[in-house]
Amino acid sequence: MTVRIASYNLHKCVGTDRKRDPARNLAVINALAADVVALQEVDRRLGARPAALPEKLIEAETDFHAVELPRTGPDSLGWHGQTVLVRRGTRVLAAEGVDLPGLEPRGALMVRLAHEGAAPFALVAAHLGLRRADRHAQWTRIAEILGETAMPALAIGDFNEWSRERGFEACTGLHVHVPGPSYPAFAPIGRLDRIVTTPGLRVRRMGVFDSALARRASDHLPIWADVSGLLR
Template sequence: MTRFNVLLAFLLLFGTAGGSAVAAEPTRVRVLSYNIHHGEGTDGKVDLERLARVIQSVKPDVVALQEVDRGVNRTSKVDEPAELGRLTGMQPIFERNIIFEGGDYGNAILSRLPVTSHKNIPLPLHYVGEQRGALVAELTAPDGRTPLRLIATHLDYHSNDGERRDSVKRLEELAGEAPDRPTLLVGDLNSLPDSEVLTLFEANWKRSTSTPLSTFPSDKPSRQIDYVLFRPASRWKVVENRVLDEPVASDHRPLLVVLELAD
């Protein structure tokens, strides 16, 4: 028997029949949270190509975007989700939360993963003004078989936590629709790491990092208000957390989290 045949026999015996000698590649999901400030950077320029370059630089599987315009006067009536989808080669999903300057304003998702369905859920509203929402997308994980839920949101900014606390309850109800499904909650929560809002979330969600990673303001970040949360905790392992060093493209810096999905 030749050396090649010996090697081939070994691989067949231990790699396929044994089933344990060759380890399967882990399923990882690269998640980016980015409040894009309707595409306007700190230099006052609306530049979607610049934003697309920032996004593409870390090759995310999914991106949760906040403060997104579609057909709005201030951004020359551009369909920002569609344009960012074109520029990044990712599938755009957008849902309006309010009508603004002749167009739509809300949250968006960019996805390289297959999208099964999506819906927009209004969140509790305590003030006359901006309605908030949760964009819920049903995806298929990179392994090609595991259902994955992504909830992209942007919570209220007022100093009183009341609306945010009620939003936590509504988001908990959404996640409770499929409690065993691997679920990600991604976005601008307008809450500090030691806030009551994050404490409420952490009853059933796990934060990607226990150490604050400052994301705002982008020129000199001093506090974290952008997050990636996940559940059930047993289904996820955090591989990487980092804030991208991008001070100009938006008033927030993007947060990248790489997660490993367990069987």
């Protein structure tokens, strides 16, 4: 048995055609066939950070619901622009926001989940900073969280790292997985979206979801991974 985990930077639901259309982002999410989806840039950037992806639209158009987590503002969907969607039937055991160090405000989401037929596992969803010095400090904190977790764990998200060799020095003892180029969506060359797992978890398959709609819906393509090692 595997659990499919995905990550998708929505770019505030503004596509490469400069149109804001959250319905097509949800169509891409549905096409992923994932059990859990970490989302970045779900809120607009300015003012009170209102949701760019309406929660009512998620409920109407998908089999997912947003995990109850801290939110940036009363009309936001995310915390630091992030949220996690879980398919109905997946139990959320605990969820919290984690502040991350850096020049600009950044945070991660820590969610403990129990998928049907699988042992509980922890997911850290993150959207890291643009400066490598900040990302190094942020990875140091995330690696601490993963190391302290008593259950199988993984981190997934937009890690903003262009290098294939540098940037993950703090992940000693962890496994870094690179599904492939995911940015920019219209002609992807950057492997900015990745997965990091603790020992004991195995990534059976992984990839970048690429379709004509996905190339229009956001400036990032989603990534996904089928993870095992979670059997009871």
